[in-house]
Amino acid sequence: MEYFLELFLGGTTRGSIYALIALGYTMVYGIIQLINFAHGEIYMIGAFVALIVAGVCTIYGLSGVSILILAGVIAVIYASAYGYTLEKIAYRPLRGAPRLSPLISAIGMSIFLQNYVLLAQTSDFLPFPRLIPEFAFMEPVAHIIGSPELVILVTTFITMILLTLLIKKTKVGKAMRATQQDMSMARLVGVNVDRIISLTFVIGSALAAIGGVLVASYIGQVNFYIGFLAGVKAFTAAVLGGIGSIPGAVLGGLVLGWAESFAAGYISSDYEDVFTFGLLVLILILRPSGILGKARKQKV
Amino acid sequence: MLQDFKKSILVSIWFVFLTFPLMVVRVNTMDQVVIWRWMNLVWVAIGSFILSYLWRYMLSRKQARTKVAEEGGDTRTKLQLLLEDMNFRYKAMGVILVLILIFPLVFDTYQSTIMISALIYVVLGLGLNISVGLAGLLDLGYVAFFGVGAYTYALLNHHFDLGFWITLPIGGVLGCLLGVVLGFPILRLRGDYLAIVTLGFGMIFKVVMENWDALSFGPSGIANIDRPSFFGMDLSLANSTIYIYYIMIAMVIFTILITNRLKNSRIGRAWIALREDEIACVAMGIDMAKTKLSAYALGAFWAGMVGVLFASKTTFINPASFTFMESAIILSIVVLGGMGSILGVILGAFILILLPEYMRAFSEYRMLAFGAAMVLMMIFRPQGIISNLRQTYEYKGTKEKTDNG
Numbered sequence: 001m002e003y004f005l006e007l008f009l010g011g012t013t014r015g016s017i018y019a020l021i022a023l024g025y026t027m028v029y030g031i032i033q034l035i036n037f038a039h040g041e042i043y044m045i046g047a048f049v050a051l052i053v054a055g056v057c058t059i060y061g062l063s064g065v066s067i068l069i070l071a072g073v074i075a076v077i078y079a080s081a082y083g084y085t086l087e088k089i090a091y092r093p094l095r096g097a098p099r100l101s102p103l104i105s106a107i108g109m110s111i112f113l114q115n116y117v118l119l120a121q122t123s124d125f126l127p128f129p130r131l132i133p134e135f136a137f138m139e140p141v142a143h144i145i146g147s148p149e150l151v152i153l154v155t156t157f158i159t160m161i162l163l164t165l166l167i168k169k170t171k172v173g174k175a176m177r178a179t180q181q182d183m184s185m186a187r188l189v190g191v192n193v194d195r196i197i198s199l200t201f202v203i204g205s206a207l208a209a210i211g212g213v214l215v216a217s218y219i220g221q222v223n224f225y226i227g228f229l230a231g232v233k234a235f236t237a238a239v240l241g242g243i244g245s246i247p248g249a250v251l252g253g254l255v256l257g258w259a260e261s262f263a264a265g266y267i268s269s270d271y272e273d274v275f276t277f278g279l280l281v282l283i284l285i286l287r288p289s290g291i292l293g294k295a296r297k298q299k300v
Numbered sequence: 301m302l303q304d305f306k307k308s309i310l311v312s313i314w315f316v317f318l319t320f321p322l323m324v325v326r327v328n329t330m331d332q333v334v335i336w337r338w339m340n341l342v343w344v345a346i347g348s349f350i351l352s353y354l355w356r357y358m359l360s361r362k363q364a365r366t367k368v369a370e371e372g373g374d375t376r377t378k379l380q381l382l383l384e385d386m387n388f389r390y391k392a393m394g395v396i397l398v399l400i401l402i403f404p405l406v407f408d409t410y411q412s413t414i415m416i417s418a419l420i421y422v423v424l425g426l427g428l429n430i431s432v433g434l435a436g437l438l439d440l441g442y443v444a445f446f447g448v449g450a451y452t453y454a455l456l457n458h459h460f461d462l463g464f465w466i467t468l469p470i471g472g473v474l475g476c477l478l479g480v481v482l483g484f485p486i487l488r489l490r491g492d493y494l495a496i497v498t499l500g501f502g503m504i505f506k507v508v509m510e511n512w513d514a515l516s517f518g519p520s521g522i523a524n525i526d527r528p529s530f531f532g533m534d535l536s537l538a539n540s541t542i543y544i545y546y547i548m549i550a551m552v553i554f555t556i557l558i559t560n561r562l563k564n565s566r567i568g569r570a571w572i573a574l575r576e577d578e579i580a581c582v583a584m585g586i587d588m589a590k591t592k593l594s595a596y597a598l599g600a601f602w603a604g605m606v607g608v609l610f611a612s613k614t615t616f617i618n619p620a621s622f623t624f625m626e627s628a629i630i631l632s633i634v635v636l637g638g639m640g641s642i643l644g645v646i647l648g649a650f651i652l653i654l655l656p657e658y659m660r661a662f663s664e665y666r667m668l669a670f671g672a673a674m675v676l677m678m679i680f681r682p683q684g685i686i687s688n689l690r691q692t693y694e695y696k697g698t699k700e701k702t703d704n705g
Contacts, residue, residue, distance in 0.1 A: 055327030108674025277500030
């Protein structure tokens with residue numbers, strides 16, 4: 001039972017990270033129907049920037065939680081800036097082009113960013129400092145759930161609530177929902193669609209960066225390639241929950257996290273990625289609209 | 301003018317900000333030192349300033365082109381007109397054929413080996429061109445079929461001592477079968493889902509090959525695979541390279557002939573129709589699943605065949621040869637060359653494979669350049685280097701007849 005609980009909590013931690021990244025996919029897809037392949041790379045850049053900031057800070061003598069917060073904030077700023085620029089360069093000129101064009105552009109951008117980080121930094125795995133402190137009150141349950149897991153869960157939870165509030169309660173959120181429903185109609189009623197799309201990329205990238213910082217400090221290492229697999233898995237989570245749906249992305253992330261954790265724990269950890277993709281294919285065959293998504297009829 | 305300048309300055313500052321942590325700072329946690337590479341910043345500033353001017357110029361040119369096209373003007377370039385000239389075509393083909401045939405006799409084994417790998421990518425590009433270029437099915441796991449072919453030969457050769465020529469069709473057919481089995485459930489999906497599922501499939505292939513030791517010998521791979529034998533004779537390395545070169549040439553010509561015929565056949569037209577507009581195509585009575593599946597399976601067939609040849613050429617394979625990067629390279633060949641255009645894909649393969657081979661100094665920038673090229677091509681020249689010309693029919697009859705009639 002304890003093993004089960006451990007796997008469950010491990011899966012929840014993992015799943016909440018997937019959910020953070022999946023939100024970026026789902027929001028972008030909801031608005032411009034594009035799989036932003038480079039999203040995983042934004043997550044990787046977030047983690048890398050955090051690593052660099054943390055490294056510099058440690059060497060210049062800062063310590064503890066202040067580094068975590070500083071690194072996190074700068075990572076989020078940079079990831080957002082990258083997300084914004086990405087949209088402007090690679091996707092905006094292709095609006096209205098055949099569907100395949102932005103998709104190929106996105107793949108190109110993903111390869112470009114990976115190799116940019118590879119060349120600008122290194123191809124080695126870099127050790128990420130353990131920024132999350134061990135809390136004393138976690139001592140009794142430390143064998144099941146550690147402090148880093150707790151921090152990840154709490155941060156994810158708070159981020160999700162903030163995002164939901166932003167989308168449901170603010171004017172910007174309303175504009176985003178309007179753009180998602182009907183872009184040309186939203187434009188007619190005075191929504192600056194271009195700015196909303198940019199904003200979507202910025203928010204999605206910020207969420208990915210938060211995920212990146214959390215994962216990096218949890219796993220303890222960073223490399224230019226981490227974004228690729230994480231991106232594909234997060235996309236799976238987004239599809240699982242129903243792409244375009246925000247609660248769907250969260251649910252999909254959690255389900256995927258649990259599935260992976262249990263499969264690795266009870267069956268075999270070698271084939272972990274195979275389970276993920278198997279799940280993806282299964283869902284796409286059985287229920288392409290996902291758990292919470294609505295099946296949309298295509299109209300001509 | 302001044303406004304342009306201001307804009308470019310702003311772009312330049314933005315990129316300096318953007319690239320600052322990754323390009324300038326480098327932390328060495330082992331020795332506890334930070335390396336500041338300020339010179340990089342200068343390069344980024346100058347580079348982005350110039351590129352922003354170039355970007356604007358290219359965009360304005362593209363707009364001018366689309367304007368001409370909208371007004372019904374002739375947008376064909378001189379090169380395209382030249383290529384349409386049948387007389388020129390035959391002459392050019394003759395010259396190229398002669399050059400290709402004498403190539404291994406003039407150059408040494410090393411050059412031939414490089415040529416062989418370029419030719420392998422030509423066939424892979426043409427195969428992928430069927431599904432991506434003609435049918436519009438973005439396949440990101442194409443390398444898996446290539447791997448299936450390679451493993452088919454390696455395993456059959458290792459366990460049963462089967463020769464190259466017997467395995468060649470087997471590899472192709474197995475690739476094709478796998479394409480059908482995999483394609484069947486996923487082809488109902490829309491294009492972008494298909495991309496990600498095929499990507500996942502490509503990764504599954506690699507993971508399975510790495511871990512299923514009993515079948516594939518795991519990450520250490522399979523060594524000592526036989527080279528193709530020449531009527532039972534074992535050839536020396538140099539001769540065998542030349543032999544493989546000619547096999548490859550034959551295969552490329554075979555592929556070109558088949559894809560060219562396919563392109564203008566009933567099914568080829570169905571593929572193109574499907575790519576252009578799925579709903580309209582289905583409404584015209586084309587069986588969507590069958591059409592997509594045939595494109596997918598035929599693409600896989602070539603990959604399987606070339607895989608066999610690849611294994612026999614390198615005599616050693618392991619899962620590391622079949623990563624996503626390979627799929628990405630093949631895809632960029634198709635994209636860069638021109639989706640759907642046979643000549644374009646061939647040219648794309650030569651440029652993308654030979655250029656980094658001969659410019660070793662820049663080879664680490666290869667993938668960076670490929671990625672950037674994919675984005676830039678999509679924005680400025682989505683039809684590729686040599687665009688695919690639709691076959692058009694012109695009424696060649698005389699005017700008087702139409703007047704009388």
